[in-house]
Amino acid sequence: MSRDATSSLAEQIDARLAAPGVMDAARFASFLEGQRRLGLVHGARALCRHLRPYLIAEQDYAAVARAAERIAAALERVARRALVDAALAEELGLSADERALAALDPGEGPFLMVGRLDMLLTEGGFSFIEYNADSPAGITDQLLVEQTLMALPHLAPLRGGQGVRAPAPHRGLLRALREGYAAWGGREARPTIAIVDWAAAATSAEFKVLSELFSAEGHRTLILDPDQLDYDGGRLSAGGERIDLVCRRVITQELIGRRGLEHPLVRAYRDRAAYVANSFRTKPLNKKAAFAVLSNPAFADLFSPEQRAAIAEHIPWTRRVRAGRTEWRGREVDLVELVLGEQESFVLKPNDEYGGKGVLLGWQTPPDAWREAVRGAAAQHAIVQERSRSRTARMPTFRDGRVVEEEVYFDLCPFVFAGRMEGAMVRLSASAVSNVSAGGGVTGLLIVDNARAPREELSHV
Numbered sequence: 001m002s003r004d005a006t007s008s009l010a011e012q013i014d015a016r017l018a019a020p021g022v023m024d025a026a027r028f029a030s031f032l033e034g035q036r037r038l039g040l041v042h043g044a045r046a047l048c049r050h051l052r053p054y055l056i057a058e059q060d061y062a063a064v065a066r067a068a069e070r071i072a073a074a075l076e077r078v079a080r081r082a083l084v085d086a087a088l089a090e091e092l093g094l095s096a097d098e099r100a101l102a103a104l105d106p107g108e109g110p111f112l113m114v115g116r117l118d119m120l121l122t123e124g125g126f127s128f129i130e131y132n133a134d135s136p137a138g139i140t141d142q143l144l145v146e147q148t149l150m151a152l153p154h155l156a157p158l159r160g161g162q163g164v165r166a167p168a169p170h171r172g173l174l175r176a177l178r179e180g181y182a183a184w185g186g187r188e189a190r191p192t193i194a195i196v197d198w199a200a201a202a203t204s205a206e207f208k209v210l211s212e213l214f215s216a217e218g219h220r221t222l223i224l225d226p227d228q229l230d231y232d233g234g235r236l237s238a239g240g241e242r243i244d245l246v247c248r249r250v251i252t253q254e255l256i257g258r259r260g261l262e263h264p265l266v267r268a269y270r271d272r273a274a275y276v277a278n279s280f281r282t283k284p285l286n287k288k289a290a291f292a293v294l295s296n297p298a299f300a301d302l303f304s305p306e307q308r309a310a311i312a313e314h315i316p317w318t319r320r321v322r323a324g325r326t327e328w329r330g331r332e333v334d335l336v337e338l339v340l341g342e343q344e345s346f347v348l349k350p351n352d353e354y355g356g357k358g359v360l361l362g363w364q365t366p367p368d369a370w371r372e373a374v375r376g377a378a379a380q381h382a383i384v385q386e387r388s389r390s391r392t393a394r395m396p397t398f399r400d401g402r403v404v405e406e407e408v409y410f411d412l413c414p415f416v417f418a419g420r421m422e423g424a425m426v427r428l429s430a431s432a433v434s435n436v437s438a439g440g441g442v443t444g445l446l447i448v449d450n451a452r453a454p455r456e457e458l459s460h461v
Helices: 004-018 025-038 059-084 086-092 098-104 141-151 169-184 204-216 252-261 264-270 280-286 290-295 297-302 305-314 333-340 367-380
Strands: 054-057 116-120 125-132 192-195 221-224 236-239 245-248 276-277 318-320 325-328 332-334 346-349 382-384 392-399 400-417 420-429 439-445 444-450
Touching: 004 054, 004 444, 025 141, 054 059, 054 400, 059 086, 059 116, 059 125, 059 280, 059 290, 059 297, 059 305, 059 400, 059 420, 059 444, 086 290, 098 252, 098 280, 098 332, 125 280, 125 290, 125 305, 141 169, 141 204, 141 420, 169 204, 169 245, 169 276, 169 400, 169 420, 192 204, 236 264, 245 264, 252 264, 264 276, 280 290, 280 332, 290 297, 290 318, 290 382, 318 439, 325 333, 332 333, 333 367, 346 367, 420 444
Parallel strands: 054 444, 192 221, 192 245, 245 276
Antiparallel strands: 116 125, 116 400, 318 382, 325 332, 346 382, 392 400, 400 420, 420 439
């Protein structure tokens, strides 16, 4: 990744932040409170505590987008094949209910409306380690960071400045929803949108932000718990009001586990009475075992040459944990013996969880706990993934009455809307598991044009 203009700009930002009077306890507290008012929170916790956005050079952003779009397209091929290939569906660990849902044809439109790849920046480049294709969160973070972090005195000169720009994933989402609705056959110029998730969802603040954005663009928008939905065999509604388009945020396994396949949302989806995005066909994409399919040479014929090249460069070695032989670093090995004997080289992950739940880092797990987890992994369709050694970064924050630098793990999580990347969630954490739901935070993302980026002038503003 390029470090010239971005490094220079980071140094200028930090110099301004260190100037007397720029940051104090009152201003930092106001910064956190502003996030709570706007909804940049997880529960009640303000998400952005670091005082510099992540800076990425334009050419590096383009390289990430190119790779992310190819990997997303490769994963879509896996999901489409699983619809007609029972052996591949079994390989992915799809349950009977998930297969039944995936078999329902939702009609025309993109296979996946919105996905978020989790990406680690490494010393040699970057690696994609998971795909959130069921109900990805964080889409409004960039917008809210702009309204809080970028308004602070040491960063305000960058807003709209020459040579830097901020992506807009919230606009990418609305564009993709509109295009998907039209391709599906929707006739309303401004369809009524329902954002559907449990009322107690930790990300409910994000829904309010999305609702305001959609409403500002002319869409009547409702935030609904699944239990508020009704379906009469021809119309999906809530409180008597027709719903044309569902922005589905409720997790598939939670909806089906709690309410079953005859829930009004599933029935309306089955009858094509409302456009639902993401559709219930995307579940195979969300299985972490899909990365084992990408990584395993036995499935190479599924992918185009460009996709195979992206997989080879950006997907770490990944396998389902089970008895048998496999290839690792050019040699044939017993998989279970390998995972037990090379514990510090691997990560164990449940096949179908989110928020970092159940993830075990081999280099941080006691050997007894690791052995027990490996023994039980096959029954749970768990996967093992070779460790990607992520870079850390020093990021400024405010603590103990002064600006300090913290060494943090960070990852860049690109959003892909109907096959096109727009923006990314930037997560920061003191832990190698940087999920927001596991205590991590976020910061903003600025794309820097090396040829036009501000150099020394920022320090004099």
